[in-house]
Amino acid sequence: MYIRKLSKRKIYNIQDEFYDQNKHANMKNIGLLIILLSVIISCAKNNKSEGYTINGALRNLPDSTSVVMYLDMDTVLDSTIVMNEKFRFKGKIERPRRVMLRIESTKEGRLFWLENKMIDITGEKGNIQNSQIEGSTTQDEAELLLSRKDSIYEKMESLRDMITDANRDSLFLVHEKMIDQEVEINKEFIKDYPNSYESITVLNDGTMQRLGPLETGKLFSLMNDSLRSTKEGKTIADFIKLPASPKVGEQYVDFKQKNMEGQSVKFSEVIGKYTLLEFWASWCGPCRSSNPELIQLYERYKDNGFTIVGVSLDTNKEKWIKAVQQDGLNWQNLSDLKGFHSKPAEVYGVTAIPENFLIDENGIIIARYLRGNNLEKKLKELLEK
Structure with missing residues (x-):
């Protein structure tokens, strides 16, 4: 057998070559390992950011209790059952959304902001509405805004307990001032958090009607494109194109709505010598309780040129007609069944009902917020000369 002898130099050269090859291979392996780890970490981050996990812990809830999460108050987003006083939801949403968590057996609920994060909900049966929510940035912002308005809401609650037939008109004006204070707080919050989903929700949900198109437009301009492209953002974009809300001493703004038979009626075609434009709804207790007074005044003065045009802020036609x-x-009853987003309500800046405007024969708004004795005195002054 022939064995080729290698010189030490040759052996060293081969060892060096083998070492270099191994070194190169190891470096390639390390590089691949780094890339692999980066991909794993990236995937983990993406999985975390792309979906939400809700961990709920509600004391005293029995096993198999059904927990349902509603989107937009009536659309079921998901449901699960309680085990050992705990429940979990996992999923994904395109953007932060306000949802209702409801215990089906007790009908208790908790409204909160859902977003693609790890969210913890802790509470107990019988007090679900005060459950603690942690992990949602938008929810934190919403609770901050709520804390700024706590004192106003407390005053509103005490005011409701004081209402009687004798003081209802005066307390209504006090209530209106409180709403103005609330709107100012909303404005400051929107300026502080212009890119919060809570901000665009608050602006869309009554604040813009109170502020009017011009001031709403200024706040809307502070918000980013993501908020502007939402359903609420598009509603606000349409609103700021409307004319400014008419004030007392200014000309009324005409509009068109459908009556109960589905026929389009133009407001300017049904006004009288003096017209009360009355905003109400079937679900509004104070509206319904004041209707008997309106009927009496209508019957007393209709032959003198007084008329009423009712604009309902209902969203359900059957309930509106039944009421x-x-x-x-x-009298003329009109509605587009869009609630507070009814065009006349938006144009006239209506954010609470009952609400009304008294318009004279020249089309000038001569009074607003007239109820009970104040309305009766005004009509007597105008029509019993």
Whole structure:
């Protein structure tokens, strides 16, 4: 057998070559390992950011209790059951959304902001509405805004307990001032957090009607494109194109709505010598309780040129028509069934009902917020000369 002898130099050269090859291979392996780890970490981060996990812990809830999460108050987003006083939801949403967590057996609920994060909910049966929510940035912002308005809401609650037939008109004006204070707080919050989903929700949910198109437009301009492209953002974009809300001493703004038969009616075609433009709804207790007074005034002065045009902020046609028939409202009744986003409500800046505007024969708004004795005195002054 022939064995080729290698010189020490040759052996060293081969060892060096082998070492270099191994070194190169090891470096490639390390590089691949780094890339692999980066991909794993990236995937983990993406998985974390792309979905939400809700961990709920509600004391005293029995096993198998159904927990349902509603989107937009009536659309079921997900459901699960309680085990050992705990429950979990996992999923993904395109953007932060306000959802309702409801215990089906007790009908208790908790409204909160859901976003693609790890969210913890802790509470107990019988007090679900005060459950603690942790992990949602938008929810934290919403609770901050709520804390700024706590004192106003407390005053509003005490005010409701004081209402009687004798002081209702004066307390209504006090309530209106409180709403103005609330709107100012909302404005400051929107300026502080212009890119919060809570901000665009608050602006869309009554604040813009109170502020009017011009001031709403200034706040809307502070918000980013993501907020502007939402359903709420598009509603606000349409609103700021409207004319400014008319004030007392200014000309009324005409509009068109459908009556109960589905026919389009133009406001300017049904006004009288003096017209009360009355905003109300079937679900509004104070509206319904004041209807008998309106009927009396209508019957007393209709032959003198007084008329009423009711604009309902209902969203359900059957309930609207049923309320009109039950209360015996024999004047023009109109609605587009869009609630507070009704065009007349938006144009006239209506954010609370009952609300009304008294318009004279020249189309000038001569009074607003007239109720009970104040309305009766004004009509007597105008029509019993």
